[in-house]
Amino acid sequence: MMSAKLWAPALTACALATSIALVGCSKDPKDAQQAADAQKMPPTEVGVIVAQPQSVEQTVELSGRTSAFQVSEVRPQTNGVILKRLFTEGSFVREGQPLYEIDPRTNNANLDSAKADLLNQQANLNALKVKTNRYRQLIGINAVSKQEYDDLVAQVKQGEAMVASAQAAVKNAQINLGYSTVRAPISGQSGRSNFTAGALVTASQADPLVTVQQLDPIYVDINQSSAELLRLRQQLSKGNIDRSNNTKxxxxxxxxxxxxIEGNLAFSDASVNQDTGTITLRAVFTNPNHLLLPGMYATAQIVQGVIPNAYLVPQIGVTRSPTGQASAMVVNAKGLAESRDIETVGTQGQNWIVTKGLNPGDKVIVDGIAKIKPGQQVSAKPYQPKAAAPQEGAKPAAQGNGAQPTQNAKPQTEQKATSHA
Known part of the structure; x- marks a missing residue:
């Protein structure tokens, strides 16, 4: 059996060897390699745009429907049978153009009767005037009484009134005879005729003969929420928006x-619809080729005003927190990525309109945000947007001075857009 003196050095050596082994195992070779690689890796390359303040149009996108500038439901103003239709259905008619011819024989007879009554009243008046002149001579020699003369003068005045009434009856009969030809009250596009030749019509009937609509210019009725209108007026009162020009x-x-063709905002309702919480805006568009027809659905992009000293930042460069706070990453003077809280007021094309949080010359990171974190060393390169397929009818948005927003953007888009969380 080995003595205690021999065991002591052996145990000490074993303990020392175990400690050295544990110390060697505590440092993972992979971690060390990753730390060494991190020190050797170059800064992450990101695409940036240089923020420059500019005047930006603030737009809102609202739905609406077209309606005719003027609508006239043509109804007869006299009784009779339609003899013929004098226009082609669907054609353009001018104000005063004959549309229908109604049998005029009854109106002609009424006019002849009124003229005959006028002649009768004029004859009676002439007889009374001659008699009055004779009585005026006789009253000087007391051949007739004063009372008889005064009665005759009163009869003359009554005769004059009867003549005036007969003259008015003649004019009325002439007007009714004129109503035998139904004319277009306005210039515009005619619709489908509801009555044909041989139909009996009456004055001021419920059903129109035809409807005429003026389509050039044409209205577009738009609905805007009262909350959005209130927000716009608050910005106007604070001077954040310039609205000196007519609203396009x-x-x-x-x-x-x-x-x-651009239109102009011509009318804004003075009350809010209690059922929908919206107000009605009315825009006027010229429509020379009648491309727009009443009842068509359309989306109106309204330029509500111009925001001075704003920045256009592509939407892919803006993120939002769960509370809705917008932020962007910028490259600071040390070449490090820095998170910056910003304030947006809407969109223009594929860009956010930023009013607070950026300074002129800031390098806003647009490409490569997912690969970096705040405080990380980065290498800034000019952002090169990917070419997008052109959309039919779309026009590129007007760019401001110095900003580099996304190319191939639509001209104006809706006020609220989905953010990149």
């Missing part, structure tokens, strides 16, 4: 194309 409206048709 662009129209996006149901097939995705854009109407080539």
């Amino acid at each position: 409206v662009r129209l996006k048709l149901d097939d995705g194309s854009y109407y080539p």
Whole structure:
């Protein structure tokens, strides 16, 4: 049996060897390799745009429907049978153009009767005037009484009134005879005729003979939420938006194309619809080729004002927190990625309109955000947007001075857009 003196050095050596082994195992070779690689890796390359302040149009996209500038439901103003239709259905008719001819024989007879009554009243008046002149001579020699003369003068005045009434009856009969030809009250596009030759019509009947609509210019009725209108007015009162120019409206048709002519906002309702919480805006568009027809659905892009000193940042460069706070990554003077809280007020094309949080000359990271973290060393390169397929009818948005927003953007898009969380 080995003595205690021999065991002691052996145990000490074993303990020392075990400690050395544990110390060697505590440092993972992989971690060490990763740390060494991290020190050797170059800064992450990111695409940036240089933020420059500019005046940006603030737009809102709202749905609406077209309606005719003027609508006239043509109804007869006299009784009779339609003899013929004098226009082609669906054709353009001018104001005063004959549309229908109603049998005029009854109106002609009424006019002849009124003229005969007028002649009778004029004859009676002439007889009374001659008698009055004779009585005026006789009263000087007391051949007739004063009372008889005064009665005769009163009869003359009554005769004059009867003549005036007969003259009015003649004019009325002439007007009714004129109603035998139904004329277009306005210039516009005619619709389908509801009555044909041989139909009996009556004055002021419920059913119109035909409807005429003026389509050039044409209205577009738009609904805007009262909350959005209130927010716009608050911005105007604070001076954040310049609205010195007339409000322009662009129209996006149901097939995705854009109407080539801009319109003007002509009317804003003074009350809010209690059922929908919206107000009605009315825009006017010239429509020379009658491309727009009443009842068509369209999307109106309204330029509500101009925001001075704003920045256009591509939407892919903006993220939002769960609370909705927008932020962007910028490259600071040390070449490090830095998170910056920003404030947006809407979109233009594929860009956010940023009013707070950026300074002129800031390098906003647009490409490569998912690969970096705040405080990480980065290598900034000019952002090169990917070419997008052109859309029919779309036009590129007007770019401001110095900003480099996404190319191939639509001209104006809706006020609220889905953010990149």
